Amino acid sequence: MSENKFSPFELIESFGHEQVVFCSNKELGLKAIIGIHNTTLGPALGGTRMWNYASDEEALIDVLRLSRGMTYKAAVAGLNLGGGKAVIIGDSRTQKTEGLFRAFGRYVEGLSGRYITAEDVGTSIKDMEYIMMETRHVTGIPIEVGGSGDPSPVTAYGTYVGIKACVNEVYGNDSLKGKKVIIQGAGGNVGKHLCKYLHEDGAVLFVNDIYEDKLKKLVTDFKAKVLNDEEVYTTDADVFSPAALGGIINDDTIPKFKVKIIAGAANNQLGEEEKHGKMLKDKGILYAPDYVINAGGLINVYNELEGYNRERALKQTAGIYDILKSIINISKKDNVPTEVASRKIAENRMEAVSQAKRIRIYRDKRLFNQRNM
Ligand code: NAD
Numbered sequence: 001m002s003e004n005k006f007s008p009f010e011l012i013e014s015f016g017h018e019q020v021v022f023c024s025n026k027e028l029g030l031k032a033i034i035g036i037h038n039t040t041l042g043p044a045l046g047g048t049r050m051w052n053y054a055s056d057e058e059a060l061i062d063v064l065r066l067s068r069g070m071t072y073k074a075a076v077a078g079l080n081l082g083g084g085k086a087v088i089i090g091d092s093r094t095q096k097t098e099g100l101f102r103a104f105g106r107y108v109e110g111l112s113g114r115y116i117t118a119e120d121v122g123t124s125i126k127d128m129e130y131i132m133m134e135t136r137h138v139t140g141i142p143i144e145v146g147g148s149g150d151p152s153p154v155t156a157y158g159t160y161v162g163i164k165a166c167v168n169e170v171y172g173n174d175s176l177k178g179k180k181v182i183i184q185g186a187g188g189n190v191g192k193h194l195c196k197y198l199h200e201d202g203a204v205l206f207v208n209d210i211y212e213d214k215l216k217k218l219v220t221d222f223k224a225k226v227l228n229d230e231e232v233y234t235t236d237a238d239v240f241s242p243a244a245l246g247g248i249i250n251d252d253t254i255p256k257f258k259v260k261i262i263a264g265a266a267n268n269q270l271g272e273e274e275k276h277g278k279m280l281k282d283k284g285i286l287y288a289p290d291y292v293i294n295a296g297g298l299i300n301v302y303n304e305l306e307g308y309n310r311e312r313a314l315k316q317t318a319g320i321y322d323i324l325k326s327i328i329n330i331s332k333k334d335n336v337p338t339e340v341a342s343r344k345i346a347e348n349r350m351e352a353v354s355q356a357k358r359i360r361i362y363r364d365k366r367l368f369n370q371r372n373m
Contacts, residue, residue, distance in 0.1 A: 044084025047120025187214025187246025
């Protein structure tokens with residue numbers, strides 16, 4: 001990138017996006033960017049984030065980064081979806097209006113299904129309802145209006161089966177009986193459901209959260225032991241399962257870990273993907289890439305697009321077990337971090353599907369020529 005000069009096209013090219021849409025409506029205060037990274041596998045799906053970015057450049061970089069991440073997430077999960085995301089620039093506490101979201105909805109509608117939106121940080125179901133007044137291309141909506149509802153229980157289920165896949169790799173069998181599992185953010189939407197699955201399977205729970213009242217219930221229901229903010233990284237256990245913050249695997253925490261497995265739902269766990277993925281591998285800690293193990297929520301909304309069925313969504317989410325096993329096998333075979341192995345699976349799948357589509361176009365043309373002979 002040229003020094004000190006903000007060049008949107010150079011940025012977009014460096015992330016490899018197909019299309020980026022800038023949405024502006026001065027009267028309604030709308031400034032938004034929709035990033036469509038890659039639609040090889042299907043329509044680009046990803047939530048709309050509302051955030052008070054310090055600059056337009058920061059907003060663009062965020063939407064490019066997040067939408068590219070969605071491409072990889074959908075590809076590894078085996079879904080026929082591409083990667084997309086949108087950002088609305090503004091303060092989500094003070095700048096939300098019906099007009100703003102309806103104007104944004106019209107931009108989504110204008111993309112004719114190439115981009116499908118959903119809730120994200122800073123947006124709510126209420127905002128999605130306004131967007132839905134202008135477009136059908138919205139997912140992750142409440143059960144009452146025909147949607148799939150809160151995805152957290154499905155995300156938690158996917159995380160649970162992902163933990164079992166990792167335990168199988170390290171201990172030679174799937175049993176969680178007596179296994180010590182640390183859950184950070186245990187009182188949250190994903191954390192509390194995950195605790196239930198783990199407890200029912202015989203795991204011993206160590207929990208941490210910033211809200212004591214949320215922890216009390218886990219102590220009563222699951223005999224969990226509470227850890228403070230330091231102990232969550234230093235306690236000797238089998239599994240560390242982050243379900244709160246991003247960036248918690250870093251130069252500071254990696255030397256402290258006394259676990260064999262890190263497998264949790266939190267987004268963007270690695271401070272720096274390549275560096276910290278490699279540091280975990282060198283330390284002998286098996287890391288389940290976050291966007292693979294937490295794909296249950298995306299699988300859930302994908303099912304909503306096809307007419308929601310909870311059984312089918314859970315069955316598909318159970319597939320995270322085999323996906324993680326394949327990633328671990330490639331990681332061992334190629335001697336690379338699991339993060340690198342999962343990117344390889346995603347890229348191979350996109351390459352194969354794009355190759356298959358090329359063949360289809362050729363055959364269609366041949367038929368056309370024959371008919372016109
Ligand atoms: P949530 O807000 O319901 O839960 C997060 C929990 O973490 C809360 O109980 C909160 O009190 C706690 N917390 C916040 N800061 C903390 C800190 N410094 N130390 C310890 N605990 C802290 O969110 P959620 O929906 O359960 O999501 C959890 C994580 O999983 C997030 O990173 C989210 O992006 C990711 N994720 C969630 C889903 C989903 O379906 N909900 C899907 C994919 C990824």
